[in-house]
Amino acid sequence: MADRLGFWELSVQVVIPQLLVAVRWTLALTICAAVLGTALGLVIALMRISRSRSLRALATGYVTLLRGTPLMLQLLFIYYGLPQIDPRLTFDPFPAAVIGMGLNSGAYIAEIIRAAIQSIDKGQMEAARSLGLSYGQAMRFVILPQTYRRLIPPMVNELVALSKDTAQAMVIGLEELLRTGSHLASRFARPGPAYLWTAVFYLGITVVLSAVATHLEQKLEAKE
Numbered sequence: 001m002a003d004r005l006g007f008w009e010l011s012v013q014v015v016i017p018q019l020l021v022a023v024r025w026t027l028a029l030t031i032c033a034a035v036l037g038t039a040l041g042l043v044i045a046l047m048r049i050s051r052s053r054s055l056r057a058l059a060t061g062y063v064t065l066l067r068g069t070p071l072m073l074q075l076l077f078i079y080y081g082l083p084q085i086d087p088r089l090t091f092d093p094f095p096a097a098v099i100g101m102g103l104n105s106g107a108y109i110a111e112i113i114r115a116a117i118q119s120i121d122k123g124q125m126e127a128a129r130s131l132g133l134s135y136g137q138a139m140r141f142v143i144l145p146q147t148y149r150r151l152i153p154p155m156v157n158e159l160v161a162l163s164k165d166t167a168q169a170m171v172i173g174l175e176e177l178l179r180t181g182s183h184l185a186s187r188f189a190r191p192g193p194a195y196l197w198t199a200v201f202y203l204g205i206t207v208v209l210s211a212v213a214t215h216l217e218q219k220l221e222a223k224e
Contacts, residue, residue: 011193015184019197022180026205029097029176030163036102037162038155041109046139048114059110066107072168075100079172097169105162112154116147149217156213160206167202177201 047059066074079096082089091099120143128138170179181198185191 007193010188010190011197015193015197018180018184019177019201022175022177023201025094025174026163026166026176029094029101029166029169029174030159032098033101033105034159034162036098037105037109040102040106041113044106044110045113045117048110049117063107063110066104071101071104071165072171074104075168075172093169093172093174096172097174101162101165105158108158109155112151112158113147116150117143119150120146152213152217156210160209163205163209164202
């Protein structure tokens, strides 16, 4: 019956409603992976600028490994490879995708945060230490608060890239936007409406994220 529907009828009655369900998974994956990646990125960035050689080496190894291998390979390893090593390391598609994308994003966010921290004048740290603050206190109360505005543009770029990279989670069976769009295209042999609306939803997500970032940046400017 759906085969006889026109472009708009098929879009409104079938494609858009099913893609709206998939959008929830895409947004949930983006947000969860971004939270995990930001937390990891902050820790790795601080390790990268640490005075400890061992911490710097560990952080460098992490960044090199995660940035030097494809995200899809990392997802496949977590979902299919880890259970072969230890059956207890078996994950459903969504948590596996969150872990894989969070770890991958953390490597990129670490470099963003590290660059932002190192862009702050060294005199700020020296002044804070001269007032009796420890290194950790100076970093927490003096340096990091000054990096917020510098972090917004690159962090938004990373978040937008992350939202689009969720498409790679289709390789481990997660019903995100692209996988749902592909199923609809093959099911009804109508790739036109399926892929067109999939692209529209991806575009909508990136536009909204960019608008939120612009709003935050304007608010910070107003406060300053």
